[in-house]
Amino acid sequence: MSDDIAVRVDNIGKQYRIGTRRAPGTVMMREVLTDLAAAPFRKLRALARRLAAGTETLPQPAGADHIWALRNVSFTVPRGQVIGIIGPNGAGKSTLLKVLSRITEPTEGRVEIHGRVGSLLEVGTGFHPELTGLENVFLSGALLGMRKVEIERNLDEIVAFSEIEKFIDTPVKHYSSGMYVRLAFSVAAHLEPEILIVDEVLAVGDVSFQRKCLNKMEDVHQHGRTILFVSHNMDAVTRLCERALLISHGGIQKDGPASDVASAYLLSTLKTDAIQEWPIAETAPGNAIARLRRVRVRDEAGATVENIDVRQPVGIEMVFDVLTPGRVMAPSVMLYARSGTCVFSAHDLDPEWRQRQRPAGSFTATAWIPGNLLAEGALLVSCGLGSIRPLEVHFFVREAVAFNVTDPGMGDSARGDWDGSIPGVVRPLLKWQTAYRPLSGGLIEGDA
Amino acid sequence: MTQEATSEALTAAPLLTPLVTTVIEPAHGWVPLKVRELWEYREVLYYLIWRDIKVKYRQTLIGATWAIIQPLMTMVVFSVFLGKLAKVPSDGVPYPLFAFAALVPWAFFANGLTQSASSLVASGHLITKVYFPRLLVPTARVLSGLPDIGLSFLVLLGLVAAYGRFELSLSLLWLPAMAALALLTAFGIGLWLSALNVQYRDIQHAVPFLVQIWLFATPIAYPSSLLAEPWRTIYGLNPMVGVVEGFRWALLGSGRPPGMPLVVSTAAALVLVVSGAFFFRRVERTFADVI
Numbered sequence: 001m002s003d004d005i006a007v008r009v010d011n012i013g014k015q016y017r018i019g020t021r022r023a024p025g026t027v028m029m030r031e032v033l034t035d036l037a038a039a040p041f042r043k044l045r046a047l048a049r050r051l052a053a054g055t056e057t058l059p060q061p062a063g064a065d066h067i068w069a070l071r072n073v074s075f076t077v078p079r080g081q082v083i084g085i086i087g088p089n090g091a092g093k094s095t096l097l098k099v100l101s102r103i104t105e106p107t108e109g110r111v112e113i114h115g116r117v118g119s120l121l122e123v124g125t126g127f128h129p130e131l132t133g134l135e136n137v138f139l140s141g142a143l144l145g146m147r148k149v150e151i152e153r154n155l156d157e158i159v160a161f162s163e164i165e166k167f168i169d170t171p172v173k174h175y176s177s178g179m180y181v182r183l184a185f186s187v188a189a190h191l192e193p194e195i196l197i198v199d200e201v202l203a204v205g206d207v208s209f210q211r212k213c214l215n216k217m218e219d220v221h222q223h224g225r226t227i228l229f230v231s232h233n234m235d236a237v238t239r240l241c242e243r244a245l246l247i248s249h250g251g252i253q254k255d256g257p258a259s260d261v262a263s264a265y266l267l268s269t270l271k272t273d274a275i276q277e278w279p280i281a282e283t284a285p286g287n288a289i290a291r292l293r294r295v296r297v298r299d300e301a302g303a304t305v306e307n308i309d310v311r312q313p314v315g316i317e318m319v320f321d322v323l324t325p326g327r328v329m330a331p332s333v334m335l336y337a338r339s340g341t342c343v344f345s346a347h348d349l350d351p352e353w354r355q356r357q358r359p360a361g362s363f364t365a366t367a368w369i370p371g372n373l374l375a376e377g378a379l380l381v382s383c384g385l386g387s388i389r390p391l392e393v394h395f396f397v398r399e400a401v402a403f404n405v406t407d408p409g410m411g412d413s414a415r416g417d418w419d420g421s422i423p424g425v426v427r428p429l430l431k432w433q434t435a436y437r438p439l440s441g442g443l444i445e446g447d448a
Numbered sequence: 449m450t451q452e453a454t455s456e457a458l459t460a461a462p463l464l465t466p467l468v469t470t471v472i473e474p475a476h477g478w479v480p481l482k483v484r485e486l487w488e489y490r491e492v493l494y495y496l497i498w499r500d501i502k503v504k505y506r507q508t509l510i511g512a513t514w515a516i517i518q519p520l521m522t523m524v525v526f527s528v529f530l531g532k533l534a535k536v537p538s539d540g541v542p543y544p545l546f547a548f549a550a551l552v553p554w555a556f557f558a559n560g561l562t563q564s565a566s567s568l569v570a571s572g573h574l575i576t577k578v579y580f581p582r583l584l585v586p587t588a589r590v591l592s593g594l595p596d597i598g599l600s601f602l603v604l605l606g607l608v609a610a611y612g613r614f615e616l617s618l619s620l621l622w623l624p625a626m627a628a629l630a631l632l633t634a635f636g637i638g639l640w641l642s643a644l645n646v647q648y649r650d651i652q653h654a655v656p657f658l659v660q661i662w663l664f665a666t667p668i669a670y671p672s673s674l675l676a677e678p679w680r681t682i683y684g685l686n687p688m689v690g691v692v693e694g695f696r697w698a699l700l701g702s703g704r705p706p707g708m709p710l711v712v713s714t715a716a717a718l719v720l721v722v723s724g725a726f727f728f729r730r731v732e733r734t735f736a737d738v739i
Contacts, residue, residue: 098576098736100472102470102472103576103579103736104733105472105475105733106473108474109473109474110473111471113469114469115467119578125577125578126578128503130503130507139495139499142491143574148491
């Protein structure tokens with residue numbers, strides 16, 4: 001037995017059969033009937049092909065509708081580590097948790113787990129609507145792996161944590177969804193396994209209770225427990241986890257410090273790179289007057305960057321060919337946050353070319369966005385080129401490039417010493433002034 | 449090890465035992481029953497039974513009275529149509545008593561069988577979300593029928609006394625053994641059917657027929673004395689024959705004392721349970737994927 005490893009995952013794979021979602025190797029009588037009535041299943045096959053197309057790297061058994069939900073997944077988790085598992089829907093995250101929780105068996109590979117495992121794969125595991133809140137605490141607690149004595153010992157605390165003492169003897173079917181979640185999570189929060197496996201259960205519930213649960217989970221972590229945590233909430237992942245795994249197409253795409261993996265994931269979900277080029281002039285966006293040839297996100301040193309420190313300026317560089325001379329032109333960029341909010345729109349005011357007709361040739365226009373202006377997170381850049389007189393748009397490319405603003409949290413950004421989430425699409429570093437006067441003569445309005 | 453002990457003391461973890469190591473690997477073919485693991489999960493079994501019992505008669509007007517009404521009404525129907533009209537013989541025992549003494553274990557068996565056959569599918573939400581030995585699900589369903597048979601047994605005792613046939617004798621000690629045999633049989637069949645039902649929902653449509661046919665293949669409405677040897681011993685392959693005859697003999701002194709047919713019945717029930725358990729373990733690895 002190794003002393004410092006909590007979970008060792010060695011080359012596991014899980015194969016499913018598309019359509020019925022069952023593991024291979026089982027022969028079914030139904031197959032015969034399925035073939036007879038194959039028509040309705042053609043749709044599923046088409047779906048299977050589409051899914052398979054997205055997972056070209058994975059070998060597909062010939063002639064069968066099998067899919068590897070997980071393949072060649074290996075990693076180890078040292079004891080006491082909190083590890084986030086992120087990735088798009090259908091990437092295999094939940095399958096991984098189900099394998100680790102022993103709910104489903106891997107098709108290949110081996111997992112070694114040192115310690116008692118508690119899995120939270122849903123809110124309110126085992127809850128029965130007809131039973132009262134209190135009864136469900138016992139039932140759910142037992143199913144999640146608590147001993148009766150543990151439940152009894154923690155009972156007062158569980159009930160108090162849920163904040164629904166008044167309704168604890170009411171059948172949970174009469175609960176509001178909020179009350180249900182509170183009770184369910186307070187049972188879960190009092191689990192005391194050495195290894196806790198948590199699926200996206202924090203996505204429910206109101207914000208203040210989510211915060212409370214996150215704090216409770218941090219508590220758990222401080223008690224030295226190992227946590228594997230699936231979430232779509234990158235804020236929670238970067239806050240709670242030291243390390244993260246990015247899973248997509250059934251494999252581990254990235255494994256590293258949580259903030260790095262989370263920003264890489266955010267960027268990958270945009271399906272847009274930090275640079276886009278159109279090498280063939282004829283098919284580049286544009287018209288007979290001008291065509292866009294390249295857009296990229298660059299730092300001050302001139303390198304193309306996907307991630308930019310919030311404190312550093314970032315340049316959006318457009319390279320375009322002017323084919324027909326004689327126009328006054330205005331390159332422009334628009335920045336969108338992931339939510340779809342337009343952060344700003346700007347057009348080129350370079351005095352050298354502002355009122356000047358442009359000759360034919362290649363132009364490079366760079367818009368510099370100062371440091372300490374944008375908020376953390378991914379940003380999508382659209383860019384365009386228009387003529388003022390006559391008014392005409394030569395090209396406008398939506399989501400041409402993307403980049404990610406990160407904050408290492410050194411205390412000198414607008415984040416200061418706060419490590420929680422901060423709303424807003426911009427985060428300027430403002431100048432703050434403070435006036436102070438002692439209270440001796442009573443409070444006097446400031447001399448602002 | 450010392451390091452571990454310290455960290456556990458710090459966490460105030462309930463386990464002072466060394467860390468358990470679990471290995472997860474694909475299994476092939478027949479796998480062991482892991483009886484020790486079942487024992488470790490006994491509290492989960494307890495809560496599953498407790499849940500089933502609590503939930504069964506929630507939001508009903510007459511609650512657990514239903515446990516009595518079911519065999520009682522069947523007894524009335526049998527007495528009127530078979531006892532009175534068809535004049536089915538009853539080994540010299542008043543027909544209502546004759547029928548009810550058989551219907552009490554039968555209702556326990558039939559409910560246990562029906563409930564456990566659908567138990568896994570009904571617990572799909574648990575099976576896909578949390579690990580515990582799946583064998584506990586049908587086990588809990590069968591065991592949660594025990595209070596019901598207890599209640600209806602009290603009614604049976606009352607009926608026996610009302611007919612003035614109650615005798616305190618050592619043969620009464622056979623009754624729990626007979627109930628246990630009914631339980632084993634229901635459990636054995638339940639293991640097979642619940643596991644099959646996960647893959648083939650046909651089972652849940654077939655179960656009502658199975659129970660009905662089984663009812664007539666068991667000497668409930670008629671005495672097994674209608675059958676001659678060797679058919680009677682072969683008939684004993686149906687474990688419920690042993691149960692029903694045993695009940696009548698222990699309580700009413702009718703028929704023959706437990707003998708060869710009971711041995712056959714017990715052996716058949718044990719074969720059902722053991723084969724059912726191994727079959728269950730063999731297919732349970734796909735439950736979460738198929739259910």
